[in-house]
Amino acid sequence: MALEHLFQGSALNAVDVKGRVSVPAFLRSVIERRGDARTIVLASHESFPCLSAYDPAYAALKHAKLERLLEKEETNPAAQLEYQQRNLMAFAATEEVPYDSSGRIVLPPMMRRKGSLEELALFLGAGETFQIWNPAVFLKDRNVPENLKDIARYRLEERGSSA
Amino acid sequence: MALEHLFQGSALNAVDVKGRVSVPAFLRSVIERRGDARTIVLASHESFPCLSAYDPAYAALKHAKLERLLEKEETNPAAQLEYQQRNLMAFAATEEVPYDSSGRIVLPPMMRRKGSLEELALFLGAGETFQIWNPAVFLKDRNVPENLKDIARYRLEERGSSA
């Protein structure tokens, strides 16, 4: 693995009535340095009630990794089944969306629901991927450490809102 | 780990009205010898009320180390959660900022607040990373040894201020 360009930093952007959001420029620049795509892949996160997002090149990498794991356990039926499940998760349960010239994506309704996204979207860099949260959900979540919540509080305050 | 080039030395620089600070040249030279980036990563320090700073290559190293730990414990859900939290701390709670041709960065407002930075910034080499302090906070902190405070006193005196 070990990608050269990593997602980091945070931002809070508005979701408009049509479900469009600007993907922060500093995240887009990582996507474009990793490959030459202008699309992002959305998935619901494995551990948190939010969306996980990454570039198509990373999706391919993830797939290759899964395949290698499978080959090692070729004779084990349980591993076969698990592979099939994970493979479906990685591809069927994701959506690839392009962003336009001004860096905006349209959140697909299913993803918008999965991430409980309303009118604000909190973007968090997470190294190989990044996350998209509803800031209110983020603040309530028991598994999110307090000093991380400070980020959300700061971003909300900066925006003049206190929701 | 074991990086070849280490951050050392100290300096006291001004923060201007726009929140800009010159990163001391001797620290920049370490960054550029470690990789070819002209950016630094800022984070709030784990133990001290100051900022921790390092180069992107070091961030990548830190990430790789975390990943290796995770792979050993892939089946353990508690370990998964802890990994997710640490990963977010390492990437969402940090900001990468470029420095311009004259070696200046702009302190992002969130970091400026986290580090309680006002109009003076004390840079301290710390080996693999370096720290950025508000000198007044540094002098007041009970966990900072007296002979270290002498550095800050000297730098302040050198500058003609006594704040």
Place this chain on the structure above:
DNA sequence: TGTAGTGGCATGAAAACCCATTGTATCCCC
């Protein structure tokens, strides 16, 4: 013909960039 989804354009704010000045340390020549 109304409505919903998409793409492009315009705006205001903020960030990145560039140039100029000051101060300091270093070097060289006298």
Place this chain on the structure above:
DNA sequence: GGGGATACAATGGGTTTTCATGCCACTACA
């Protein structure tokens, strides 16, 4: 050893570019 001259570091200010986002126009399908 003294006195410039030079190079580099730090800082101040102004200008251009980019970003996020609201707005409008177009297409498609009902």
